[in-house]
Amino acid sequence: MxxxxxxxxxxxxxxxxxxxxxxxxxxxxxxxxxxxxxxxxxxxxxxxxxxxxxxxxxxxxxxxxxxxxxxxxxxxxxxxxxxxxxxxxxxxxxxxxxxxxxxxxxxxxxxxxxxxxxxxxxxxxxxxxxxxxxxxxxxxxxxxxxxxxxxxxxxxxxxxxxxxxxxxxxxxxxxxxxxxxxxxxxxxxxxxxxxxxxxxxxxxxxxxxxxxxxxxxxxxxxxxxxxxxxxxxxxxxxxxxxxxxxxxxxxxxxxxxxxxxxxxxxxxxxxxDGEGATRMVSIGVTGAASEAEAERVGFTVAESPLVKTAVFAGDPNWGRILAAVGRAGIDDLDVERVRIHLDDYLIAEHGGRAATYEEHEAATRMAGEEVTIGIDLGRGAAAATVWTCDLSYEYVRINAEYRS
Amino acid sequence: MxxxxxxxxxxxxxxxxxxxxxxxxxxxxxxxxxxxxxxxxxxxxxxxxxxxxxxxxxxxxxxxxxxxxxxxxxxxxxxxxxxxxxxxxxxxxxxxxxxxxxxxxxxxxxxxxxxxxxxxxxxxxxxxxxxxxxxxxxxxxxxxxxxxxxxxxxxxxxxxxxxxxxxxxxxxxxxxxxxxxxxxxxxxxxxxxxxxxxxxxxxxxxxxxxxxxxxxxxxxxxxxxxxxxxxxxxxxxxxxxxxxxxxxxxxxxxxxxxxxxxxxxxxxxxxxDGEGATRMVSIGVTGAASEAEAERVGFTVAESPLVKTAVFAGDPNWGRILAAVGRAGIDDLDVERVRIHLDDYLIAEHGGRAATYEEHEAATRMAGEEVTIGIDLGRGAAAATVWTCDLSYEYVRINAEYRS
Missing domain, CATH: 3.60.70.12 (L-amino peptidase D-ALA esterase/amidase)
Incomplete structure (x- = not known):
């Protein structure tokens, strides 16, 4: 794939x-x-x-x-x-x-x-x-x-x-x-x-x-x-x-x-061309205190198996993205200020689902081959973008069967 | 599972x-x-x-x-x-x-x-x-x-x-x-x-x-x-x-x-009882310079999708274990001193496959429901054990289908 x-x-x-x-x-x-x-x-x-x-x-x-x-x-x-x-x-x-x-x-x-x-x-x-x-x-x-x-x-x-x-x-x-x-x-x-x-x-x-x-x-x-x-x-x-x-x-x-x-x-x-990839994901982190911090948040989200399987499923699972941001090692993160978008559609703010969130609107942004997640940390002016793909059955098959 | x-x-x-x-x-x-x-x-x-x-x-x-x-x-x-x-x-x-x-x-x-x-x-x-x-x-x-x-x-x-x-x-x-x-x-x-x-x-x-x-x-x-x-x-x-x-x-x-x-x-x-688990993996890291270092190596191996899919396949893939140890963030790791065992069977040393390694012997140690990986870093006296499970198709299914 x-x-x-x-x-x-x-x-x-x-x-x-x-x-x-x-x-x-x-x-x-x-x-x-x-x-x-x-x-x-x-x-x-x-x-x-x-x-x-x-x-x-x-x-x-x-x-x-x-x-x-x-x-x-x-x-x-x-x-x-x-x-x-x-x-x-x-x-x-x-x-x-x-x-x-x-x-x-x-x-x-x-x-x-x-x-x-x-x-x-x-x-x-x-x-x-x-x-x-x-x-x-x-x-x-x-x-x-x-x-x-x-x-x-x-x-x-x-x-x-x-x-x-x-x-x-x-x-x-x-x-x-x-x-x-x-x-x-x-x-x-x-x-x-x-x-x-x-x-x-x-x-x-x-x-x-x-x-x-x-x-x-x-x-x-x-x-x-x-x-x-x-x-x-x-x-x-x-x-x-x-x-x-x-x-x-x-x-x-x-x-x-x-x-x-x-x-x-x-x-x-x-x-x-990632192993088993069905969607490409671009994770843009903005509002970080430093570029290293933005990169760390980007990689934590990009490597979360829960986020990756949700993307495979086309599931706009803001809870998994939020939880991955929360464990990225920023001790003084103010969760009230974090805002998450799919493309230009706001899905999470104030520590939870956005008030204006509608499931079918969010799902539309996950339906294509390119998914863009925007994470504004609300802490500063630094930014970084990380690219990844989803986690599919095919990834497991390729890597479980490779040596056999 | x-x-x-x-x-x-x-x-x-x-x-x-x-x-x-x-x-x-x-x-x-x-x-x-x-x-x-x-x-x-x-x-x-x-x-x-x-x-x-x-x-x-x-x-x-x-x-x-x-x-x-x-x-x-x-x-x-x-x-x-x-x-x-x-x-x-x-x-x-x-x-x-x-x-x-x-x-x-x-x-x-x-x-x-x-x-x-x-x-x-x-x-x-x-x-x-x-x-x-x-x-x-x-x-x-x-x-x-x-x-x-x-x-x-x-x-x-x-x-x-x-x-x-x-x-x-x-x-x-x-x-x-x-x-x-x-x-x-x-x-x-x-x-x-x-x-x-x-x-x-x-x-x-x-x-x-x-x-x-x-x-x-x-x-x-x-x-x-x-x-x-x-x-x-x-x-x-x-x-x-x-x-x-x-x-x-x-x-x-x-x-x-x-x-x-x-x-x-x-x-x-x-x-x-991990999602989709078919095998339990115990990763014992010894010979570390500190307990934190041992824990970091243990988690890096435990969370490597490549190691986890190899365990799912019952594949004694020492190369993936070695590569995960190598990226665990120990800058002055002497790869010559790292030794990796499955149970009591030596599979890797001196930066590569052990000279005495035999595929069927190693595969026997991966065949059961409990897999024990021992990693001796050869640097000190600290140790830590981390437990995980394998990564199976079922994990992807559970997490891709959960919200639907």
Missing amino acids: AVGDDPLPLLRPVPGVRLGAAEAGIRKPGRPDLVVLELAAGSEVAAAFTRNRFRAAPVRLAEHHLAVDEPRYLLINTGNANAGTGREGERAATETCGMLAALAGCRPQQVLPFSTGVIGESLPVTPFRRALPGLLGELAEDRWAEAATGILTTDTRPKGASRSLEVDGRTVTLTGIAKGAGMIRPDMATMLAFIATDAAFEPGLARRLLREAVAGSFNRITVDGDTSTNDACALAATGASGARLRSDSPELAAYRDALQGLCGDLARAIVR | AVGDDPLPLLRPVPGVRLGAAEAGIRKPGRPDLVVLELAAGSEVAAAFTRNRFRAAPVRLAEHHLAVDEPRYLLINTGNANAGTGREGERAATETCGMLAALAGCRPQQVLPFSTGVIGESLPVTPFRRALPGLLGELAEDRWAEAATGILTTDTRPKGASRSLEVDGRTVTLTGIAKGAGMIRPDMATMLAFIATDAAFEPGLARRLLREAVAGSFNRITVDGDTSTNDACALAATGASGARLRSDSPELAAYRDALQGLCGDLARAIVR
């Missing part, structure tokens, strides 16, 4: 990036499972990795390579997360980077490895050895759609987005792809996102922009509250457009908006 | 407590829904209430009455939680206390009200007016089993436990009843527990003992992570045995054990 149709939009090539996908047979035959992104010399990569303490071997190795050398290749496989695999997993990840480096004529540390798929099984290196030579021979600028498909696991559809804008009088492009069908299935070691741009950045700026964009997009979505061992998001900047962004560039705000918009599109696409 | 059979054990009368149940027709006809406990003059009551900021009218009123007078009656209704009902709810709760007080010849503040059931609907007071006179005429010491049934909502069975021990050369009894089929359904405004004893206590001691017992029992269970607006646990001490406990009583440790054991029995009975 998934919310809506969501065909893959046109993904614009990013000058300085060539890519491709191959069927390497890592876990199952007959599906693309190996993707390579090649970055022009002089490219910069900024990356964000999972905060889970159990980090997969490729996550640790990619972080290390990023610290010691200039990346030229991203090497991504699905079917096997190479997580929970100990020293053997580190050796396998290192070996695959070495293979690609030998074929491409770069240093092994210039390859960043990413893996997604089942946890706890050894990563087989033979499929890499067989598939890499052919794959490297076929890299091209216009193969983003194939790459978007080649990184999927239990996703029901590929996810990608593009933006372009003018910087320094030049057209700059951003294109990104992502995978993930739960904001985390440790089993399938879930979320990966790769974004490329042909802009260049002053030192430290790419990392800062990525951190901000991730905080407002990938770190604001949740399907089940679990956090994967393999999550990663990388931004590759080739500079091929000739445009260079600085902290004082007049176009910085527009570029930031484009990157945040693109990350938001990808993040929402993941939620819409 | 519920785990096992769990017939109600023999509930011993507590001298100084008379009680009874009646069919008042508060929400549905033909089922007991009104319970009264009468306490002998001079009894003491200690109570713990929900920490949810949205607290139901009876919770606020009971807390207030407890602060200003000596309780003589506990007045408990099911079918309606009187939560999210604003000022009207406060008036209704006050009115029912007044009715009972007028009939019994005590002050309204000597009545503690407790409600459980649907949220957001006005509490009808007429059923109280009709049923209370007859109910008060039938109070008796031996009607604990009827009271245990009279406080249920969606529970599939009554829950109660008794203990007795010698204090000051006298036999002291503790008997308790509880209801709750999720460690929280805000809709059904969930957990209530009433414990009576014929011991007396030096000032402050009853409250301290109850707080300790609740911390290690009711506050260590979770079905879905949601916290109700109506949760309450009360300990009534009549002193009718003539035994009095002091901080330096030689029997204090034995009494504490009895109270904690009784609360633990009631708490585990709630989890075993």
Whole structure:
């Protein structure tokens, strides 16, 4: 199941990036499972990795390579997360980077490895050895759609987005792809996102922009509250457009908006394709004393199984939303001031159901594929939006049956 | 669904407590829904209430009455939680206390009200007016089993436990009843527990003992992570045995054990009757740097939908357990030292699957109705145990269909 149709939009090539996908047979035959992104010399990569303490071997190795050398290749496989695999997993990840480096004529540390798929099984290196030579021979600028498909696991559809804008009088492009069908299935070691741009950045700026964009997009979505061992998001900047962004560039705000918009599109696409999802839920928290407080309230509501099953049922259950807000850890919350809306329809205030509440009016706002919950805490000016999906029988089926 | 059979054990009368149940027709006809406990003059009551900021009218009123007078009656209704009902709810709760007080010849503040059931609907007071006179005429010491049934909502069975021990050369009894089929359904405004004893206590001691017992029992269970607006646990001490406990009583440790054991029995009975539960899960965390840390890890694993669906499937999915431990917020966790057992069978160590792991051996430990997960963090000497149940299709059905 998934919310809506969501065909893959046109993904614009990013000058300085060539890519491709191959069927390497890592876990199952007959599906693309190996993707390579090649970055022009002089490219910069900024990356964000999972905060889970159990980090997969490729996550640790990619972080290390990023610290010691200039990346030229991203090497991504699905079917096997190479997580929970100990020293053997580190050796396998290192070996695959070495293979690609030998074929491409770069240093092994210039390859960043990413893996997604089942946890706890050894990563087989033979499929890499067989598939890499052919794959490297076929890299091209216009193969983003194939790459978007080649990184999927239990996703029901590929996810990608593009933006372009003018910087320094030049057209700059951003294109990104992502995978993930739960904001985390440790089993399938879930979320990966790769974004490329042909802009260049002053030192430290790419990392800062990525951190901000991730905080407002990938770190604001949740399907089940679990956090994967393999999550990663990388931004590759080739500079091929000739445009260079600085902290004082007049176009910085527009570029930031484009990157945040693109990350938001990808993040929402993941939620819409959430395991068993039938509705997408946007939870906007306003009137908070701080952004962290707004985020905490948003996540508490988004991860409440009672709220999620009510959304599945199309039930405008204001009591469950209210109760979730009440346990979000704000000790001095004045419940009299909390107001809850579905779209623009007021459903709760003064600690209970709104006086004007009518069940059929509220139910109308829960009937579609997109549900918008607005929570005004009445405490301050900070806000945050969190996205999630409902909790259905299908979620239980997928996660109960996955290993069998 | 519920785990096992769990017939109600023999509930011993507590001298100084008379009680009874009646069919008042508060929400549905033909089922007991009104319970009264009468306490002998001079009894003491200690109570713990929900920490949810949205607290139901009876919770606020009971807390207030407890602060200003000596309780003589506990007045408990099911079918309606009187939560999210604003000022009207406060008036209704006050009115029912007044009715009972007028009939019994005590002050309204000597009545503690407790409600459980649907949220957001006005509490009808007429059923109280009709049923209370007859109910008060039938109070008796031996009607604990009827009271245990009279406080249920969606529970599939009554829950109660008794203990007795010698204090000051006298036999002291503790008997308790509880209801709750999720460690929280805000809709059904969930957990209530009433414990009576014929011991007396030096000032402050009853409250301290109850707080300790609740911390290690009711506050260590979770079905879905949601916290109700109506949760309450009360300990009534009549002193009718003539035994009095002091901080330096030689029997204090034995009494504490009895109270904690009784609360633990009631708490585990709630989890075993959890919504849709097919297995009960005990998560013992050891080797933690502090008890709070152990508790946090226990709850993170207990509330992980991925772990819970794996338990439902009987799948010894060590990867999901490991990933949940990894996101429990211990920044300096050394993943190399974490060891995870199912019963006494080692399934994960050194950041991955145990070298000796065999799937069929692990699956055997997941096949029964009781699953025991042991997590040794390898950091210190603190420990905590958290109890939960699995996440099944039935949980989704119950919570998606409840209001329709």
